[in-house]
Amino acid sequence: MLKNLQPIVAASEKVAAKVSRTVAAGRFPLILGGDHSIAIGTLAGISRHYANLGVIWYDAHGDLNTPETTPSGNIHGMPLAASMGLGHPALTGIGGYVGKVKAENIVMIGIRDLDPGERLLIAERKIRVYTADDVSRLGIARVIAETVDYLSARCDGVHLSFDLDGIDPLEVPGVGTPVAGGISYSDSLAALVLLHQSGIITSAEFVEVNPLLDRDDRTVSAALALAGALFGEEVDSEGTCWPAVATSSVTASAAKR
Numbered sequence: 001m002l003k004n005l006q007p008i009v010a011a012s013e014k015v016a017a018k019v020s021r022t023v024a025a026g027r028f029p030l031i032l033g034g035d036h037s038i039a040i041g042t043l044a045g046i047s048r049h050y051a052n053l054g055v056i057w058y059d060a061h062g063d064l065n066t067p068e069t070t071p072s073g074n075i076h077g078m079p080l081a082a083s084m085g086l087g088h089p090a091l092t093g094i095g096g097y098v099g100k101v102k103a104e105n106i107v108m109i110g111i112r113d114l115d116p117g118e119r120l121l122i123a124e125r126k127i128r129v130y131t132a133d134d135v136s137r138l139g140i141a142r143v144i145a146e147t148v149d150y151l152s153a154r155c156d157g158v159h160l161s162f163d164l165d166g167i168d169p170l171e172v173p174g175v176g177t178p179v180a181g182g183i184s185y186s187d188s189l190a191a192l193v194l195l196h197q198s199g200i201i202t203s204a205e206f207v208e209v210n211p212l213l214d215r216d217d218r219t220v221s222a223a224l225a226l227a228g229a230l231f232g233e234e235v236d237s238e239g240t241c242w243p244a245v246a247t248s249s250v251t252a253s254a255a256k257r
């Protein structure tokens with residue numbers, strides 16, 4: 001059983017059409033979710049403009065389930081599979097074509113919660129994965145450098161699909177499916193600075209921000225700072241990004257007075 005299939009199909013078609021127009025107009029599509037099912041629409045809208053769209057999937061989860069493998073029926077666990085052409089035809093066919101992303105053009109970062117069917121798919125299709133543990137072991141700078149090298153050699157555009165649950169939930173609690181042991185917020189911010197410097201990112205989305213589950217707006221602020229970093233906003237020595245802290249530092253210094 002797929003939960004909320006019809007409303008998600010309708011929303012995905014709308015997102016796909018709008019995002020496609022944005023790319024066609026030569027502008028940078030930035031999509032803010034919403035749960036990760038939104039990626040079905042964004043990738044459908046973007047990929048038609050590229051021969052080999054690369055995807056960086058920054059996430060705790062694989063989101064590679066199909067109706068056969070899903071443990072929950074939640075479509076936000078399926079967007080990457082659907083974009084590869086696997087799953088329910090109503091989802092794989094969004095935008096009027098099937099197969100938006102090729103397995104060899106995907107790099108997953110932060111992964112630490114995979115269902116059995118997802119593990120199988122990753123192994124079969126040889127999808128490139130950096131787990132959260134790989135990031136601690138290799139360092140974020142090396143992971144991003146390898147990702148940039150790998151994708152820039154084969155892709156004519158790169159979409160960043162950034163799920164806030166890729167970051168450790170102790171730092172960003174406002175997500176629906178938190179998994180312990182995530183990438184630190186400061187490493188994540190560093191990743192976005194490095195991606196900005198690489199110049200390879202041609203579209204991006206930030207998803208799974210749920211203000212109802214947030215504490216002290218931490219997740220909302222993090223998402224704003226990460227998006228800012230992707231566009232070259234300055235990050236200070238503490239790893240905070242100016243647009244997100246501008247108000248809070250003013251309040252903090254006002255409070256001290």
Ligand SMILES: NC(=[NH2+])NCCC[C@H](N)C(=O)O
Nearest residue numbers: 036061065072074076077177
């Ligand atoms: N975008 C997400 N938060 N996905 C979580 C997916 C969790 C689980 N693997 C499922 O398919 O139900």
